[in-house]
Amino acid sequence: MTFISNLINGISLGSIYAIIALGYTMVYGISKMLNFAHGDVIMVGAYVSYICTTSAGIPPILSVVIAMAVCTVLGILIEGLAYRPLRKASSLAVLITAIGVSYFLQNSALLIWGSNPKTFSSIVPFDSIALFDGKLIITAESIVTVAICIIIMIGLNLFTKNGKMGKAMRAVSEDKDAAQLMGINTNFTISMTFAIGSALAAVAGVLLCSAYPVLIPTTGSMPGIKAFTAAVFGGIGSIPGAMLGGILLGIIEIFGKSYISTALSDAIVFAVLIIVLLLKPTGLLGKKINEKV
Amino acid sequence: MLKVDDINVYYGNIHALKGISLEVHPDEIVALIGANGAGKSTTLKTISGLMRTKTGSITLMDEDISHTDAHKLVAKGLAHVPEGRRIFLQMTVQENLEMGAYTQPGYVKDGINDIFERFPRLKHRKNQIAGTLSGGEQQMLAMGRALMSKPKLLMLDEPSMGLAPILVQQIFDIIKELHDAGTTILLVEQNAEMALQIADRAYVLESGRITISGTGKELAQSDSIKKAYLGG
Numbered sequence: 159m160t161f162i163s164n165l166i167n168g169i170s171l172g173s174i175y176a177i178i179a180l181g182y183t184m185v186y187g188i189s190k191m192l193n194f195a196h197g198d199v200i201m202v203g204a205y206v207s208y209i210c211t212t213s214a215g216i217p218p219i220l221s222v223v224i225a226m227a228v229c230t231v232l233g234i235l236i237e238g239l240a241y242r243p244l245r246k247a248s249s250l251a252v253l254i255t256a257i258g259v260s261y262f263l264q265n266s267a268l269l270i271w272g273s274n275p276k277t278f279s280s281i282v283p284f285d286s287i288a289l290f291d292g293k294l295i296i297t298a299e300s301i302v303t304v305a306i307c308i309i310i311m312i313g314l315n316l317f318t319k320n321g322k323m324g325k326a327m328r329a330v331s332e333d334k335d336a337a338q339l340m341g342i343n344t345n346f347t348i349s350m351t352f353a354i355g356s357a358l359a360a361v362a363g364v365l366l367c368s369a370y371p372v373l374i375p376t377t378g379s380m381p382g383i384k385a386f387t388a389a390v391f392g393g394i395g396s397i398p399g400a401m402l403g404g405i406l407l408g409i410i411e412i413f414g415k416s417y418i419s420t421a422l423s424d425a426i427v428f429a430v431l432i433i434v435l436l437l438k439p440t441g442l443l444g445k446k447i448n449e450k451v
Numbered sequence: 452m453l454k455v456d457d458i459n460v461y462y463g464n465i466h467a468l469k470g471i472s473l474e475v476h477p478d479e480i481v482a483l484i485g486a487n488g489a490g491k492s493t494t495l496k497t498i499s500g501l502m503r504t505k506t507g508s509i510t511l512m513d514e515d516i517s518h519t520d521a522h523k524l525v526a527k528g529l530a531h532v533p534e535g536r537r538i539f540l541q542m543t544v545q546e547n548l549e550m551g552a553y554t555q556p557g558y559v560k561d562g563i564n565d566i567f568e569r570f571p572r573l574k575h576r577k578n579q580i581a582g583t584l585s586g587g588e589q590q591m592l593a594m595g596r597a598l599m600s601k602p603k604l605l606m607l608d609e610p611s612m613g614l615a616p617i618l619v620q621q622i623f624d625i626i627k628e629l630h631d632a633g634t635t636i637l638l639v640e641q642n643a644e645m646a647l648q649i650a651d652r653a654y655v656l657e658s659g660r661i662t663i664s665g666t667g668k669e670l671a672q673s674d675s676i677k678k679a680y681l682g683g
């Protein structure tokens with residue numbers, strides 16, 4: 159029974175990583191940059207939802223919508239103010255800027271909300287389910303998390319496969335100049351990608367804090383790094399890769415904690431990443447395309 | 452139709468275009484020929500807004516477009532098939548064509564039918580990933596994609612590059628057909644002989660400057676051109 163319980167916890171944690179990893183991978187795909195501030199957008203989303211429910215008495219579901227809206231605007235601002243001026247700069251300059259934005263968000267959160275941990279109360283209003291005479295307990299948070307993750311995966315797939323904006327995003331990801339020659343506004347398209355990634359980060363933040371209720375200004379860092387790992391693991395730039403990488407990473411982490419060592423679980427996660435990258439440098443679902451010139 | 456007046460374009464310190472002026476009148480085929488590195492592609496990129504000129508102006512159908520964003524020019528009737536085709540290799544043939552009609556959402560269906568009629572080889576491959584097409588098919592897709600925006604002025608950058616002679620002939624036939632159907636064409640070509648054959652007028656570019664201009668016939672018979680570009 160512990161095995162099944164671990165598996166469910168792993169998939170649920172992995173679903174959160176997957177949702178965060180989608181933001182990393184979409185942004186990487188379109189702007190070829192690693193947005194290290196993405197993890198901190200998660201934290202902002204969680205704080206916004208927390209403040210809405212505790213200080214303003216707003217219903218939890220509505221608080222999530224507000225958190226998504228705030229993070230969407232935040233994502234657009236980060237891209238427009240910090241990254242867009244560096245569109246043609248070296249990738250090292252962009253990376254350092256991203257780290258700067260990350261610290262800026264953490265320190266702003268510290269200023270606004272203080273360093274005292276906040277206890278986040280779950281936004282999921284259901285009770286856990288007990289099966290097999292209480293031997294197997296499935297939390298409502300896990301079920302909701304996995305369900306939301308599946309909905310996001312299907313929605314995003316349809317959007318990028320069939321939506322006009324989604325196709326434009328793929329075109330811009332591949333070739334910005336050619337996309338402009340089609341009449342696609344590349345700046346707007348990149349903005350929208352940050353907007354979607356950040357809105358998903360808000361959802362991930364709320365789900366994360368519903369399952370692990372301690373909220374501090376650095377809450378987003380570790381999940382951010384793990385999700386980044388998941389994105390690389392699955393093949394950075396690939397949406398299905400981010401989903402697969404995220405879920406596998408969650409499972410590996412929980413099993414590592416349970417069967418090997420709690421202290422080493424993070425090390426195990428990264429060891430697996432290194433092994434996968436040695437065997438398949440483009441990640442699990444990342445592909446190399448042969449260009450014809 | 453198009454008037455380029457005294458443009459100077461730089462890549463950092465490299466002065467690529469040194470005061471170029473040229474004109475394309477409605478319903479003309481104008482060829483731009485010149486050696487490698489003369490600045491032909493840079494000229495087209497500057498017209499379509501991918502590069503900016505430091506001086507002078509570019510006018511498209513009586514409108515100054517020197518500072519207009521590249522993506523806004525498509526709706527004004529300008530299409531540019533860039534050097535090296537630059538189709539979206541990871542998208543399907545059909546999706547590439549859809550992207551071509553990005554500014555003409557109502558034309559997607561009819562447009563794709565038109566393109567498939569013109570390029571039957573693409574029709575059988577419509578769900579194939581563009582990166583797996585042959586070079587000639589990719590060139591057809593690049594041209595088809597540009598036509599999806601219903602351009603008034605079509606700029607082609609070396610459409611015959613890397614193609615077998617029979618395909619080159621086919622591409623030139625298509626250019627003539629498009630011209631007959633009312634599309635104005637600005638053509639950059641290495642294959643000066645064929646370009647001069649179909650061009651109403653032509654310009655010769657040498658290290659960023661226009662050195663010779665005239666009708667296609669005149670240039671095809673000029674001795675200096677024969678020596679430099681026509682192999683004798």
Ligand SMILES: Nc1ncnc2c1ncn2[C@@H]1O[C@H](COP(=O)(O)OP(=O)(O)OP(=O)(O)O)[C@@H](O)[C@H]1O
Binds near residue numbers: 489492
């Ligand atoms: N991205 C770039 N960075 C720096 N210099 C460039 C760049 N692109 C072109 N150049 C330079 O600008 C000049 C003109 O290049 P351009 O590509 O316009 O030539 P071209 O006439 O199209 O040549 P080709 O027939 O080989 O395509 C060349 O000297 C080239 O080296």
Ligand SMILES: [Mg+2]
Binds near residue numbers: 491492608
């Ligand atoms: Mg060129």
